[in-house]
Amino acid sequence: MNEIIxxxxxxxxxxxxxxxxxxxxxKARPGQFVILRISExxxxxxxxxxxxxxxxxxxxxxxQVVGKSTALLAELAEGDTILNLVGPLGRxxxxxxxxxxxxxxxxxxxxxxxxxxxxxxxAGNEVTAVIGARSRALLILEDxxxxxxxxxxxxxxxxxxxxxxxxxxxxADLLSEGRTFAKCWAIGPVPMMRAxxxxxxxxxxxxxxxxxxxxxxxxxxxxxxxxxxxxxxxFACVDGPEFDGHEVDFxxxxxxxTAYRDKERRDYDGCRLGLNxxxxxx
Amino acid sequence: MTAANGKNKTRPPRxxxxxxPASERVRDFDEVPLGYTAxxxxxxxxxxxxxxxxxxITGCPVGIDIPGFVKLIVEGKFEEAxxxxxxxxxxxxxxxxxxxxxTQCEIKCVLGKKxxxxxxxxxxxxxxxxxxxxxxxxxxxVPEPSGKRIAIVGSGPAGLTCAGELIGSGHAVTVFxxxxxxxxxxxxxxxxxxxPKRIVQDEVNRLAxxxxxxxxxxxxGKLDTVDELLDEYDAVFIGVGAGAPMFLNIPGENLxxxxxxxxxxxxxxxxxxxxxxxxDTPIMxxxxxxxxxxxxxxxxxxxxxxxxxxxxxxxVYRRSRVEMPARAAEIHHAEQEGIRFNxxxxxxxxxxxxxxxxxGMECLRMELGEPDESGRRRPVPIAGSEFVIDVDTAIIAIxxxxxxxxxxxxxxxxxxxxxxxxADEATGRTMKERVWAGGDIVTGAATxxxxxxxxxxxxxxIDAYLRSPExxxxxxxx
Numbered sequence: 001m002n003e004i005i006x007x008x009x010x011x012x013x014x015x016x017x018x019x020x021x022x023x024x025x026x027k028a029r030p031g032q033f034v035i036l037r038i039s040e041x042x043x044x045x046x047x048x049x050x051x052x053x054x055x056x057x058x059x060x061x062x063x064q065v066v067g068k069s070t071a072l073l074a075e076l077a078e079g080d081t082i083l084n085l086v087g088p089l090g091r092x093x094x095x096x097x098x099x100x101x102x103x104x105x106x107x108x109x110x111x112x113x114x115x116x117x118x119x120x121x122x123a124g125n126e127v128t129a130v131i132g133a134r135s136r137a138l139l140i141l142e143d144x145x146x147x148x149x150x151x152x153x154x155x156x157x158x159x160x161x162x163x164x165x166x167x168x169x170x171x172a173d174l175l176s177e178g179r180t181f182a183k184c185w186a187i188g189p190v191p192m193m194r195a196x197x198x199x200x201x202x203x204x205x206x207x208x209x210x211x212x213x214x215x216x217x218x219x220x221x222x223x224x225x226x227x228x229x230x231x232x233x234x235f236a237c238v239d240g241p242e243f244d245g246h247e248v249d250f251x252x253x254x255x256x257x258t259a260y261r262d263k264e265r266r267d268y269d270g271c272r273l274g275l276n277x278x279x280x281x282x
Numbered sequence: 283m284t285a286a287n288g289k290n291k292t293r294p295p296r297x298x299x300x301x302x303p304a305s306e307r308v309r310d311f312d313e314v315p316l317g318y319t320a321x322x323x324x325x326x327x328x329x330x331x332x333x334x335x336x337x338x339i340t341g342c343p344v345g346i347d348i349p350g351f352v353k354l355i356v357e358g359k360f361e362e363a364x365x366x367x368x369x370x371x372x373x374x375x376x377x378x379x380x381x382x383x384x385t386q387c388e389i390k391c392v393l394g395k396k397x398x399x400x401x402x403x404x405x406x407x408x409x410x411x412x413x414x415x416x417x418x419x420x421x422x423x424v425p426e427p428s429g430k431r432i433a434i435v436g437s438g439p440a441g442l443t444c445a446g447e448l449i450g451s452g453h454a455v456t457v458f459x460x461x462x463x464x465x466x467x468x469x470x471x472x473x474x475x476x477x478p479k480r481i482v483q484d485e486v487n488r489l490a491x492x493x494x495x496x497x498x499x500x501x502x503g504k505l506d507t508v509d510e511l512l513d514e515y516d517a518v519f520i521g522v523g524a525g526a527p528m529f530l531n532i533p534g535e536n537l538x539x540x541x542x543x544x545x546x547x548x549x550x551x552x553x554x555x556x557x558x559x560x561x562d563t564p565i566m567x568x569x570x571x572x573x574x575x576x577x578x579x580x581x582x583x584x585x586x587x588x589x590x591x592x593x594x595x596x597x598v599y600r601r602s603r604v605e606m607p608a609r610a611a612e613i614h615h616a617e618q619e620g621i622r623f624n625x626x627x628x629x630x631x632x633x634x635x636x637x638x639x640x641x642g643m644e645c646l647r648m649e650l651g652e653p654d655e656s657g658r659r660r661p662v663p664i665a666g667s668e669f670v671i672d673v674d675t676a677i678i679a680i681x682x683x684x685x686x687x688x689x690x691x692x693x694x695x696x697x698x699x700x701x702x703x704x705a706d707e708a709t710g711r712t713m714k715e716r717v718w719a720g721g722d723i724v725t726g727a728a729t730x731x732x733x734x735x736x737x738x739x740x741x742x743x744i745d746a747y748l749r750s751p752e753x754x755x756x757x758x759x760x
Binding site for chain 2: 037039041044259267
């Protein structure tokens with residue numbers, strides 16, 4: 001169990017891993033996440049499940065290298081084992097037949113969005129997907145979205161591919177074309193989710209976002225992942241990770257994410273210099 | 283000097299527990315009490331009157347034969363003394379360290395009427411440690427396999443005790459733990475300086491050696507539901523604890539630098555954040571810390587903050603010293619180490635700077651009014667008494683609610699409005715067929731030993747049930 005059976009580099013800092021855990025694969029639903037730990041000294045950190053493969057009993061994780069833990073995870077090769085893998089955690093997305101839905105993924109946020117969009121399509125919704133990245137090389141899962149979505153639009157910040165601009169510009173295009181949607185999902189960096197919510201709030205389009213606060217156990221025990229939604233404190237790990245984006249206090253979320261930035265930067269730098277690597281890896 | 287037993291026999295005073303000096307111990311996470319030597323243990327054990335009708339046993343939630351093991355210490359049979367305890371208590375090295383003996387066995391001790399009671403907890407710790415370090419007696423033989431399988435959800439004190447009892451009755455036992463390490467609150471909550479992790483691990487290893495199967499990284503309710511466990515197992519015991527932290531619901535509680543005690547202690551204990559050189563899990567380098575609460579968890583958090591390098595650590599508690607629920611030893615140790623007690627003080631908001639980092643805690647002075655439903659005098663705010671404590675970190679240690687995952691994913695398991703599982707106190711039976719529960723998930727946050735008592739009671743009822751299944755005819759008030 002927990003063996004990596006496939007590893008693929010999707011972009012400069014984006015890696016896809018298929019990890020064997022048959023029961024987890026069977027139980028996982030779109031929107032849920034896992035907690036991982038890679039070495040005895042390692043921290044516990046969450047990653048959203050990007051896909052499952054029941055015949056081979058595996059789950060797919062797609063992540064961007066943003067710090068020491070993700071850097072160490074990216075170093076693992078096929079045949080390596082993830083020390084601890086816990087899940088599926090969090091509440092699953094409410095998949096229903098809503099009609100026409102809009103699915104917006106920013107950067108590596110396209111990965112957690114993918115199973116949700118696919119399940120929405122499977123439930124009979126007409127799916128418009130908007131995926132964006134800073135640059136063409138960083139865009140992920142375009143083919144995968146095109147394989148099922150009714151429409152896929154792409155935006156890059158630098159204009160190297162698709163529409164030159166942000167995903168919010170694409171949403172504005174869609175709305176100005178007179179397109180209407182029953183519901184929207186937006187997953188990506190905090191500023192991107194906040195910007196999407198500003199646009200969809202204006203348009204009266206209900207929008208779900210998937211939040212990624214700092215957490216330790218992932219089972220409701222530490223309370224580190226608390227977020228303010230509609231003026232109430234909620235725990236992203238057990239009450240989320242999906243919440244009504246129009247009610248989320250993104251300011252407080254963004255600030256709480258800075259809590260350990262100094263240490264994270266130090267550890268990551270040490271890691272890139274080849275220090276602090278796990279002593280053994282098999 | 284105590285005249286006891288009606289005779290004019292002089293008894294030695296209670297042997298004090300040797301401890302590391304406060305100035306030394308606050309710089310590391312090593313254990314504070316050093317434990318009795320064999321000589322000290324025999325002297326202390328010799329104080330026991332070996333009462334014909336021992337009251338101490340009635341104060342023990344798991345019913346340890348206290349005079350029995352104390353007498354064996356007097357005779358120098360230390361391992362036999364430990365084995366005597368192990369008959370009913372799978373975790374003696376833990377209990378000897380964390381039980382509130384002063385309100386349980388020791389308060390019943392006859393010697394306590396005129397002097398100091400026998401130091402039962404210190405003696406329990408001594409024999410358990412002696413067995414771990416010197417012992418060689420094999421574990422009790424496992425009886426004829428019953429062919430029955432039991433799933434235990436949660437590897438804290440309730441679950442481990444239940445597992446120990448059931449494996450001893452010949453059943454096959456599997457313990458499921460959500461975290462990557464077994465022990466529950468014993469490893470994520472109680473700090474190393476009070477309960478070294480190797481001691482918990484050793485007690486777990488002993489259970490594993492007797493055949494208990496342990497599965498970590500398994501969140502029951504998510505990976506398997508209780509109903510799915512019932513397909514594979516003859517009975518399920520739920521001991522998932524009260525692990526959901528409560529907050530004060532005051533302004534500023536979401537600032538950076540506000541921790542639940544659970545998070546602060548989990549980062550430090552389970553994830554070893556104190557080992558800043560090796561551990562990846564970060565924790566703030568706090569200088570001035572306020573811990574809100576007056577229980578053991580508050581004392582643990584405060585003393586942990588000190589060891590992590592804080593210059594000043596406050597306890598902020600809304601009642602007075604006598605109402606503090608912490609063990610006497612914990613309060614005493616905290617005072618020795620220089621924790622500052624702000625009693626009759628209640629936080630009203632936490633103050634932050636522009637970057638949303640904590641810079642202070644505004645509090646109100648309180649006075650004690652009439653007793654409330656708990657029997658303790660209710661704290662009443664003194665109008666206009668606001669003042670600000672200069673802190674960069676706030677730790678909220680005001681209690682925990684039951685963890686919601688199992689109740690939420692087990693539809694026909696009845697729960698109270700408070701979120702606890704409804705279960706019969708004497709047997710641990712829930713309203714759901716073949717499901718038992720015990721510990722904090724039933725009672726709300728309580729003590730290690732009461733959870734162990736519940737695990738033991740449930741195990742005995744499970745054993746009786748599995749040996750002669752009977753229709754359910756009992757009812758539980760809900």
